[in-house]
Amino acid sequence: MLRVLGNPKRLCDGTSRRDFLVAGGLAPLGLTLPDFLRAQASTPSPVGREPGFGKAKACILLFLYGSPSQIELADQKPDAPAEVRGELGSIRSSLPGCDVCELLPHTSRVMHHVTVLRSLTHKHPIHGVAYATTAVPDIDVAMELSPHDARHWPFIGSVVSYLERQKHGLAALRKPVPDNVALPWQFSSRRTGEVHRAGPYAAFLGNAYNPHYATFQGTANKKITKTLTTSTIEFDEPYVGIAPDAHFTLGDPGVADLTLDRVNGRRSLLEQFEDARRAADRTPPSDPYREMAYSLIGSETLRQALDVRREPAKTRDSYGHTVFGQGCLAARRLVEAGSRFVTVFWDEFGLAGSGWDTHWEHYPRMRNELMPGFDRGYSGLIADLHQRGMLDDTLVLVLSEHGRTPKLNNAKGAGRDHWSQAYSALLAGGGVARGKVVGKTDSIGGTVADRPVSPKDVLATTFHLLGHDLETMLTDRANRPVPLVPTGQVVRDVLA
Numbered sequence: 001m002l003r004v005l006g007n008p009k010r011l012c013d014g015t016s017r018r019d020f021l022v023a024g025g026l027a028p029l030g031l032t033l034p035d036f037l038r039a040q041a042s043t044p045s046p047v048g049r050e051p052g053f054g055k056a057k058a059c060i061l062l063f064l065y066g067s068p069s070q071i072e073l074a075d076q077k078p079d080a081p082a083e084v085r086g087e088l089g090s091i092r093s094s095l096p097g098c099d100v101c102e103l104l105p106h107t108s109r110v111m112h113h114v115t116v117l118r119s120l121t122h123k124h125p126i127h128g129v130a131y132a133t134t135a136v137p138d139i140d141v142a143m144e145l146s147p148h149d150a151r152h153w154p155f156i157g158s159v160v161s162y163l164e165r166q167k168h169g170l171a172a173l174r175k176p177v178p179d180n181v182a183l184p185w186q187f188s189s190r191r192t193g194e195v196h197r198a199g200p201y202a203a204f205l206g207n208a209y210n211p212h213y214a215t216f217q218g219t220a221n222k223k224i225t226k227t228l229t230t231s232t233i234e235f236d237e238p239y240v241g242i243a244p245d246a247h248f249t250l251g252d253p254g255v256a257d258l259t260l261d262r263v264n265g266r267r268s269l270l271e272q273f274e275d276a277r278r279a280a281d282r283t284p285p286s287d288p289y290r291e292m293a294y295s296l297i298g299s300e301t302l303r304q305a306l307d308v309r310r311e312p313a314k315t316r317d318s319y320g321h322t323v324f325g326q327g328c329l330a331a332r333r334l335v336e337a338g339s340r341f342v343t344v345f346w347d348e349f350g351l352a353g354s355g356w357d358t359h360w361e362h363y364p365r366m367r368n369e370l371m372p373g374f375d376r377g378y379s380g381l382i383a384d385l386h387q388r389g390m391l392d393d394t395l396v397l398v399l400s401e402h403g404r405t406p407k408l409n410n411a412k413g414a415g416r417d418h419w420s421q422a423y424s425a426l427l428a429g430g431g432v433a434r435g436k437v438v439g440k441t442d443s444i445g446g447t448v449a450d451r452p453v454s455p456k457d458v459l460a461t462t463f464h465l466l467g468h469d470l471e472t473m474l475t476d477r478a479n480r481p482v483p484l485v486p487t488g489q490v491v492r493d494v495l496a
Helices: 032-037 129-133 156-168 260-281 288-297 300-306 313-319 323-337 362-387 455-465
Strands: 007-010 016-019 058-064 114-120 180-183 212-217 223-228 231-236 247-250 341-346 394-399 423-428 436-438 448-450 473-475 481-483
Touching (some): 129 455, 156 180, 247 300, 247 323, 300 323, 323 341, 323 362, 394 455
Parallel strands (some): 114 436, 180 341
Antiparallel strands (some): 114 423, 212 247
């Protein structure tokens, strides 16, 4: 069985399934994927004139689900009370005036390439991945747990892919590497529970613009104990360590034995049905979305870009042998191969409420599970892009839903709860200033003291740097024209 794209879809009876291509076995007769890839057209966006417009050829989004603490990321508060600053110390970084957590020694050495945005703020302290990555004006818990709620707006990667197709037409469909790829697997698919969280979906743009999901192929080689309220379970944890032969493919596991010869043979059978159907209803003889599906199946460029085993051992080591680190390496390879937008999710794995959602065991998890993998993956990516001369035109974003409470709770191992009044993001490359701190929080990192910034402003800035004018119009479900980010503005302070 060959499966491609693995995107969630809500059926008319309210149940959920994955759109997939099964060579020789689609229902009916292999026709699902081209329908999935077909989307409506719109007028191209106008040309922007602001400074920094179009400086980024590509964007790599590193999304840390669950949300790291701003205090332990890049907004250190060494003079705050112990119940705020906690038990981790600070170390100097290569960015003057920006110490980082002692658990980030590799990151500390690349911070002169980075702009730290310390003043993100909004009113939704829930796991609003969709709020952070789309232009949706508001979000609630029901939307968070319903990817296909009609109120959602399209994921930023989906919008970029859509705009690229409007700009370049069929050429965008025939690229050997798609413009909206997500790693390391379908978001929110490796945690307990059947409900996927909202976020990386195309919403009113249509399923054709959902991300193309890669799938992690490999095994974890380190264990970690996770706690959810009273349940404690030991997991083989890929965010802590993976075997050296781990890599990524496009689609689902278990398809390696399906050769291109078999795909092409089944394609011929499918085309016989298509010939008969065309004779009956005189449909056009060529479908660009079907051709896109086959080109992705057979794309050697895409397969090689995802196969991080092709990299020298020294390069792989520099990213760290975790699913996040090797995902960052795959993202660099995809951008190098021509993709415009690649997302690496640090996702929940095993128990729901994992990832960076540290309500309890905050410090054990920071030391043993979270910070080491992030430190190697992020620093490896920034250093590698710089050494290859790619950082100037590759925008790298580190985003999350919110921050965490300044004051520690009394849970086992300590904990920090949800906090959206003030938190941080990291921006680098692609027209972003190198070595800068924007915004300021109060003495405990609890409220914004200077230059408040909305997540929508970060999205607007990203579109701007990628060369998409903010006055470009999309068409929503009610057939109304809407701008890319109605409430967002370019954060000029972060631009080079």
